[in-house]
Amino acid sequence: MLTIKIANKFVKNFHNKINNIFSFAMLMVMTSYSFHAHANVENISVEKNTRYEVVFDAGSSKTRAYLYQIDKNTIKITPLFDVEKKLPLEKVNNIKTEIINPMLREIATFLLQEHKIKPDEVVVNILGTAGMRKVTGSHQKEIYTRAKEAVSDNNFNR
Structure with missing residues (x-):
């Protein structure tokens, strides 16, 4: 019985570590391959190293x-804020007004109030996971196009 408990604890801890490593790796990949011009990254932060x-x-x-x-000096990634809508992008007719705009407004308010950062100093990345794999390529393209428009409409950097 003790062996099973230790094994279960090991598996759970290992799973959590793998999830953290995966999340970090995904963020690093997304920041490298987001749909913004890499030349602009140096100029979008109030603090040069952040x-x-x-x-x-x-x-x-x-x-x-x-x-x-x-x-940027230590590559320390600190989660600051998150928001979610109980709707997948693929099932919403107007993703700009029903999902992305309200979420970006919440983030913009938090940034301005808590960090004195304007939206145009923030890069937005859009990652399509399981929900995007369910739709056709043309529907994916339409979703990404609307998402990019929403990012620009809300004065965020893309």
Whole structure:
């Protein structure tokens, strides 16, 4: 019985560590391959050594947005804020007004009030996970186009 408890605890701890490593790796990949010009990254932060990024996760059951502060010297990634809507992007007719705009407004309010950061100093990345794999390529393209428009409409950097 003790062996099983220890094994279960080991598996659970190992799973949590793998999830943290995976999350870190995904964030690093997304910050490297987001749909913004890499030349602009140096100019978007109030503090030269700090940048802010939003990651949208277009999931199958809901859409989430995470705001991170990234120290470029230490590569320390600090989660600052998150918001979610119980709607997946793929099932919403007008994703700009029903999902992305309200989420970006919440993030913009938090940034301005808590960190004195304007939206145009923040890079937004949109990651299509399980929800995006369920739709056709043309529907994916339409979703990403509307999402990019919403990012620009809300004065965030893309």
